[in-house]
Amino acid sequence: MPVVKTGPLRLGGYAIKLRRVVNAVLREKYRSGEISSKTVNKQLSDINAVIYNVIVEKYQIPKDVIINIVLDFDVANGRIKVNNIEVELYEKIEVISRNASQEILKLITKEEVLPPSSP
Numbered sequence: 001m002p003v004v005k006t007g008p009l010r011l012g013g014y015a016i017k018l019r020r021v022v023n024a025v026l027r028e029k030y031r032s033g034e035i036s037s038k039t040v041n042k043q044l045s046d047i048n049a050v051i052y053n054v055i056v057e058k059y060q061i062p063k064d065v066i067i068n069i070v071l072d073f074d075v076a077n078g079r080i081k082v083n084n085i086e087v088e089l090y091e092k093i094e095v096i097s098r099n100a101s102q103e104i105l106k107l108i109t110k111e112e113v114l115p116p117s118s119p
Contacts, residue, residue, distance in 0.1 A: 001072060001073070001074050001083065002025045002026075002072075002073060002074075002075075003070065003071070003072045003073075004018075004021040004022055004025055004070070004071050004073075005021070005068060005069070005070050005071075006018050006021060006067070006068055006069045006070075007068060008066050008067070008068050008090065009066065009067065009068075010063065010064055010065070010066060010067070011055065011056070011061060011062070011063045011064065011065045011066070011067045011089075012063040012064070014048075014051065014067050014069055015048040015051075015052070018044065018047070018048060018051075018069055018071065019041065019044050019048070022040065022044060022071065022073075022080070023037065023040070023041070026040060026075070026080075029075060034075065034078070035075055035078050035079070035080075036078065039078060039079060040079075040080055043079065043080055047071075047082070047085075051069070051085075051087065055067075055087065055089075061089060065089055065090065065091055066089070066090040066091075067087065067088065067089055067090070068087075068088040068090070069085065069086070069087055069088075070084075070085070070086040070088070071084075071085050072084040072085070
């Protein structure tokens with residue numbers, strides 16, 4: 001039961017990354033003839049279309065949001081069978097980002113934080 005993760009990336013790039021990680025995991029099964037890459041890639045196109053329809057069209061999530069997809073699947077009868085999929089969305093929190101950035105800047109620009117200059 002392979003579990004693949006895209007890792008965090010922009011929503012606009014999830015489809016290519018999901019295809020790459022699934023194909024990498026199934027490389028040996030392609031070589032042995034247990035499963036066809038053409039069949040898997042057709043299935044992945046269908047899965048990616050569903051993901052897009054739900055996330056972008058239904059929930060109107062902007063394409064610059066960070067996403068991580070975790071796909072749990074099996075290989076059976078020459079096809080992939082999805083057991084579970086988890087879509088994690090990460091949105092920038094403006095207020096916390098701004099406040100943390102300002103505090104970090106204050107701390108790293110203090111004279112006592114910087115190493116003494118050598119003569």
